[in-house]
Amino acid sequence: xxxxSSARHRRRQFANRVYALLCLLAFVIVLLPLADIxxxxxxxxxxxxxxxxxxxxxxxxxxxxxxxxxGTLVLSLGSLLFAAPVGVLSGIYLAExxxxxxxxxxxxxxxxxxxxxxxxxxxxSYVTLVVGLGWQFSALAGAIxxxxxxxxxxxxxxxxxxxxxxxxxxxxxxxxxxxxAQVTLRVLLPAARSGVITGVLLSLAISVGETAPLIYTxxxxxxLWDGHMxxxxxxxxxxxxxxxxxxxxASAHALAYAAAFLVVAMVLLINIxxxxxxxxxxxxx
Numbered sequence: 001x002x003x004x005s006s007a008r009h010r011r012r013q014f015a016n017r018v019y020a021l022l023c024l025l026a027f028v029i030v031l032l033p034l035a036d037i038x039x040x041x042x043x044x045x046x047x048x049x050x051x052x053x054x055x056x057x058x059x060x061x062x063x064x065x066x067x068x069x070x071g072t073l074v075l076s077l078g079s080l081l082f083a084a085p086v087g088v089l090s091g092i093y094l095a096e097x098x099x100x101x102x103x104x105x106x107x108x109x110x111x112x113x114x115x116x117x118x119x120x121x122x123x124x125s126y127v128t129l130v131v132g133l134g135w136q137f138s139a140l141a142g143a144i145x146x147x148x149x150x151x152x153x154x155x156x157x158x159x160x161x162x163x164x165x166x167x168x169x170x171x172x173x174x175x176x177x178x179x180x181a182q183v184t185l186r187v188l189l190p191a192a193r194s195g196v197i198t199g200v201l202l203s204l205a206i207s208v209g210e211t212a213p214l215i216y217t218x219x220x221x222x223x224l225w226d227g228h229m230x231x232x233x234x235x236x237x238x239x240x241x242x243x244x245x246x247x248x249x250a251s252a253h254a255l256a257y258a259a260a261f262l263v264v265a266m267v268l269l270i271n272i273x274x275x276x277x278x279x280x281x282x283x284x285x
Contacts, residue, residue, distance in 0.1 A: 038264065045261020048254040058222045058235065061244060061252035065259055067224050067235040071139070072266075074225055075218060075236055076207045078143030083151040084200050090151075091158020091196070096184055098159070107159075110152035121149055122213030130217060137219025137233040145213045150203035157199020161192035194277055201274040205267045211238035237263050 056064035090110070094103055125145040135141050165188050173183040189196070219233030220243075226232070240259035244252040 041257065041260045041264055044257040045259075045264075048258045049261070053258055057224060058240070058255065060222070061247050061249050061255070063222075063255075065237065065240065065255060065262070067222060068237045068240050068259060069262065070225055071218070071221070071235040072208060072237045072263075074139055074234060075142045075146060075214065076204055078139065079146035079150060079207050080200065080204060082144060082147035083154055083203065087151045087154025087203075088158045088196055088200075090155040091160075091199075092162060092184060092189065094155065094159040095162035096188075110155050113148075113152045114156075117212075118149055118210055119212035119216075121145055122216035125213065126216035136231045137217065138231055139218060139225060139234040142214045142218030142234065142236075145217045146207045146210060149210070149213060150207050153203045153206065154199050157202070158192075158196045161195025161199065162188060164195065165191050194280070198274045198278045201270050201277070205270040205274075208266050208270070209238065209263055211242050214239065215242075 053064045053066075054069070055066060057067040058065060090106065094107055097103060098107060122145060125141055125148075129135050129141040129144065130137060169187060169191060170183055173187040178187065214236055218236060218239075220239050221233040221235045223235075225234050237259040241256050241263065244259075245256040247253070
C-alpha cells in the first residue's frame with residue numbers, strides 16, 4: 001500500500017509538471033506575437049513623434065494628427081455621454097431588480113449585443129442615422145454608434161460592482177428608515193463607485209480603438225472639428241492607421257505608425273488607471 005501510494009504521488013507530480021509546462025508554452029505562444037506587435041508599433045511610432053504631429057492638422061497624407069487626436073477624444077467622450085448614464089442605470093436595475101424574467105431578458109440581450117461585430121453596428125447606424133435620418137457622416141452618428149457598442153459593457157460592470165456590496169450595508173440603510181431609492185442611489189451606488197468607474201474607463205478604452213463602426217458613420221476630415229455634431233465628418237486616429245498604412249508613401253506610413261502609437265498609449269493609460277482604481281478600492285474594502 002505505501003509503495004502504491006508513493007507511485008501515484010510520483011505520477012501526479014509528473015502530470016502536474018507536464019501541465020505546468022504546457023500552460024507556460026501556451027502563454028509564450030500568446031505573448032510573443034503580442035510583444036512583437038507592441039514593440040514594432042511603439043518603436044516605429046515613437047521614432048516619428050514630433051511637435052508638428054500635435055500642433056498641425058493632416059494635409060493629405062502628410063502633416064500632423066491634431067485633427068485626428070481631437071476627433072478621437074470627441075467621439076470617445078461623446079459616446080460616454082450617451083452610454084454611461086444608461087449603462088449605469090441598467091446595471092443598477094439588473095443588480096437590484098433583475099432576478100425576474102424581464103431582468104434575465106435584458107441581461108441576455110446585453111450579452112448578445114456585446115457579441116455583435118462592430119462593423120454590423122456601423123452598417124446599421126449608416127442605414128438609420130447617416131442615410132435614413134439624413135445626418136450624413138458626422139460626429140454625432142459616430143458617437144451614438146460607439147455608445148450602443150459600449151453600453152452593455154458598462155451595464156454589466158455596474159451590475160457586478162453593485163452585487164459586490166455586502167447585504168449588511170443594505171440592511172443597515174433600511175434600518176435607518178431609508179427608502180428604496182435612497183438605499184440604491186445614496187448608499188449602494190457610492191459604495192460601488194470604484195467598480196462602476198472602472199467599467200466606464202475600460203469601455204472608454206474599447207471605444208478609442210474602434211475603426212469599423214466609424215468608417216460608416218464618422219467618415220473622415222482633415223480639418224479640426226468646429227462643434228457641429230451633424231452633417232460634418234470628423235477625423236480620428238484609427239482611420240489614419242487603417243487607411244494610411246496602405247499608401248505607397250513614407251509620410252503616410254509615418255502618420256500611421258504615429259497614430260498607432262498614440263492609440264496604444266491611450267488604451268494603456270486608461271487600463272492602468274482602471275486597474276489602479278480597482279486595486280485601491282479593494283484595499284479600502
